[in-house]
Amino acid sequence: MHILIVDDDTGLLDQLKTALTKKQYEVDIAENGEQALDKIFDVPYDLVLLDIMLPRMDGLSVLNEVRKAGIDMPILMLTARSDVQDRVKGLDHGADDYLAKPFSMAELMARIRAMLRRKGNRTPMLEAGPVCLDTAKRQVSLNGEEVHLTAKEFSILEFLLHNKGSAVSRFNLAEHIWGEEFDPFSMSNYVDVHIKNLRKKLTPHGKNPIIKTIRGIGFIIDEQV
Incomplete structure (x- = not known):
């Protein structure tokens, strides 16, 4: 597997390259946005680790250019702890995931493995029952009719669909959407409120909701809906 950092x-850069090389990944590096874009347009990488704060061209601009060119390689954004809006912008503009600095090497490796597993079955369409989410167009439909979601609702649904058939804890869902800014004490009801709104928008009259609550754990989009 060929990875660009x-x-x-x-x-x-040196630390990440050494750690990934030890795991038998082939690794290239770039120190600014322009250099990264040149490499991405030249090499079909299996995964890109992309920092947001870069000289010459920032990471979000690189991401936009890559997606505009129709390149769908998995991209993991690296962000500072306080850059919540940048994380949301990254996800909204086509990033597959993000990781806040400073991060543990074990967590990074887990994210990389998960993204590379998904790459083999990568599709712009995520479906569950009557719900269809187009990751490329950032659109959601219910029985063929478009459903308008907020940016947060879309990100929550996308994350649950990527993990369809598996339980997702409230904390993991909140950490993915709000990052390090999530405070479990002052924001404890944020996830439940968004899930409630999603259910209203995505549940046909008289049907069971596709997002199910697992008491004491979190939520699941079941394969059998």
Whole structure:
């Protein structure tokens, strides 16, 4: 598997390259956005680790250019802890996931493995029963009719559909959507409110909701809906 790491922190670049090389990944590096874009247009990478704060061209601009060119390689955004809006923008503009700095190497490796597993079965369409989510067009439909979701609702639904058939805990869902800014004490009802609104929008009259609650754990979109 061929991975590109893009970051202007040379110390972190060396650390990540060494760790990934030990795991038998083939690794290239880039220290600015322009260099990253040149490499991405030249090499069919299996995965890109892309920092947002970059010289010459920032990570979000690189992401936009890559997606505009129709390149659908998995991209994991690396963000600072406080850059919540950048994380949301990244997901809304086609990033597959994000990881807040500083992060543990074990968590990074787990994210990489998960993204590479999904790559083999990568499709722009995610479906469950009458619900269809188009990851490329950022659109959701119910029985063929478009459903308008907020950015947060879309991200929650996309994350649950990527994990269809598996339980997702409230904490993991909140961490994925709100990142390190999520406070379990002051924001404890945020997830439930968004799930409630999603159910209203995605449940046909008289039908069971596709998003089911697993008491004491979290939520699941079951294969059998």
